[in-house]
Amino acid sequence: EAQVTQNPRYLITVTGKKLTVTCSQNMNHEYMSWYRQDPGLGLRQIYYSMNVEVTDKGDVPEGYKVSRKEKRNFPLILESPSPNQTSLYFCASRRRGPHEKLFFGSGTQLSVL
Amino acid sequence: EDQVTQSPEALRLQEGESSSLNCSYTVSGLRGLFWYRQDPGKGPEFLFTLYSAGEEKEKERLKATLTKKESFLHITAPKPEDSATYLCAVQNDYKLSFGAGTTVTVRA
Numbered sequence: 641e642a643q644v645t646q647n648p649r650y651l652i653t654v655t656g657k658k659l660t661v662t663c664s665q666n667m668n669h670e671y672m673s674w675y676r677q678d679p680g681l682g683l684r685q686i687y688y689s690m691n692v693e694v695t696d697k698g699d700v701p702e703g704y705k706v707s708r709k710e711k712r713n714f715p716l717i718l719e720s721p722s723p724n725q726t727s728l729y730f731c732a733s734r735r736r737g738p739h740e741k742l743f744f745g746s747g748t749q750l751s752v753l
Numbered sequence: 754e755d756q757v758t759q760s761p762e763a764l765r766l767q768e769g770e771s772s773s774l775n776c777s778y779t780v781s782g783l784r785g786l787f788w789y790r791q792d793p794g795k796g797p798e799f800l801f802t803l804y805s806a807g808e809e810k811e812k813e814r815l816k817a818t819l820t821k822k823e824s825f826l827h828i829t830a831p832k833p834e835d836s837a838t839y840l841c842a843v844q845n846d847y848k849l850s851f852g853a854g855t856t857v858t859v860r861a
Contacts, residue, residue: 644796675851682757682853683797683840730796738844739785739804744796 642667646731646745653721654753661716661748663731669743670736672714673698674706676727677747683730689714690736721752755780759841759852766831766859774826774855776841786824788817789840791854797840800826831859 644665653659665672673688675698685698689708703725705717714733718725729748734740758777766772778786785804789797801810803819810817814835816827826839838854 680853683842683851685849732796738846738849739802741787741799741802742789742797742849744798746796747794 642743644731644733644743644745646729646748648748649746650749652751652753655722656720659718659721659750661718661729661731661750663714663716663745664712665714665731665733665743666712667733667743668711669733670711671740672708672731672733673742674704674714674716675730675732676700677730678727686716686729721750723752726750726752755843755845755848755850757841757843757850757852759839759855761855762853763856764858766828766857768832768859768861769830771827771829771831773828774839774857776824776826776852777822778824778841778843778852779822780843780845780850782845784844784846786819787842787844787849788824788826789842791838791840800839828857831857833859833861835859 647662670691674686675683684700687706689695731745732742734742756779760775785802788800791797801817806821808819814829818825836859838856840854842851
């Protein structure tokens with residue numbers, strides 16, 4: 641089954657404790673992206689990757705890091721989480737062209753205390 | 754800067770009561786306008802892509818239309834299973850921008 645898999649589904653942590661949210665897709669997609677979703681603000685892009693070893697900032701990259709060492713994986717790293725990073729996070733992937741539809745993971749609900 | 758505004762924020766319908774959702778947008782060089790459906794606790798799922806003004810697409814009780822400034826998602830004779838948040842997004846050459854969504858609740 642074609643899918644984007646995120647882990648963990650829920651995460652509660654404390655300020656300053658480094659964490660990683662994993663994302664993997666099995667569709668051989670070139671493009672992968674991370675979004676955060678906050679009430680009333682919609683989905684905002686954090687980082688995206690056009691292909692292996694190619695990443696770029698989205699609209700809200702501060703406080704986040706990503707890497708794309710393999711085509712299928714695109715982890716999101718929070719080096720020193722803060723409470724304003726409490727949010728619902730989604731990983732997504734698609735084929736190369738901008739007209740292609742995105743496939744989303746099920747989301748990671750992160751709470752930073 | 755690209756902007757996407759969806760209205761209303763929330764819509765409560767009786768089963769069978771048809772209605773429309775609006776997505777107004779400004780974008781430099783539209784490559785596509787997307788509609789997604791999002792159920793509680795899940796990631797958005799793709800519904801439609803529209804590319805040019807005048808285009809229409811249908812899927813079951815949903816019909817999406819596009820003009821140069823806005824898109825409408827028409828829900829005909831909705832059922833409770835159509836309850837969800839509907840997201841609109843516009844794509845230019847390098848970026849996809851989402852609206853905040855319209856949450857639709859259909860009562861039996």
